Amino acid sequence: MNHTRWKLAREKQAGSGPAESTEASAERAEIRLAMAFAKAVYDRRKALGLSQTQLAERAGLTQAKISRVEGADAVPTLPLLRRLAHALDASLNIALGEDHEEVAFVDRRPAA
Numbered sequence: 553m554n555h556t557r558w559k560l561a562r563e564k565q566a567g568s569g570p571a572e573s574t575e576a577s578a579e580r581a582e583i584r585l586a587m588a589f590a591k592a593v594y595d596r597r598k599a600l601g602l603s604q605t606q607l608a609e610r611a612g613l614t615q616a617k618i619s620r621v622e623g624a625d626a627v628p629t630l631p632l633l634r635r636l637a638h639a640l641d642a643s644l645n646i647a648l649g650e651d652h653e654e655v656a657f658v659d660r661r662p663a664a
Contacts, residue, residue, distance in 0.1 A: 581653070586624040588655040589646075594622045596640045596657040611639035 572580075597607050597618075604618040611618070612635060620626035621636070628636070637644040642657035 581651075583624070585648070585653040585655070586627070588653045589628060590622050590624040592644075592655040592657055593618075593636060593640070596642060597622075600640065607636075607639055611635045 597604070602610070604622070605615045607613075608615045608618045613632075617626065621628065621632075626632075633644055637657065640657050641659065641661050643660050645654075645656045645658055647654040
């Protein structure tokens with residue numbers, strides 16, 4: 553095989569794209585879920601007109617912890633999920649799919 557053919561074969565291989573490892577795929581899914589949760593907390597907090605400090609007080613947490621949650625820097629535990637849902641006057645719905653994660657806080661206050 554001459555050099556020209558070798559280069560073309562290499563370019564063909566690069567064009568097909570490397571397969572993502574199982575570990576990388578799992579890590580990507582975890583990041584998507586953390587970001588979806590962070591966005592749901594932020595959106596609900598803003599909808600209620602609360603500051604991070606006010607939400608922290610309602611949940612019995614620190615403002616720094618709320619900041620880490622909203623920044624997708626904290627891995628929420630079940631007790632933390634419960635505290636946040638209660639502090640945000642909502643139920644927490646989480647849907648996990650093969651390549652799609654959805655996190656939503658559903659208002660549990662009676663409609664006015």
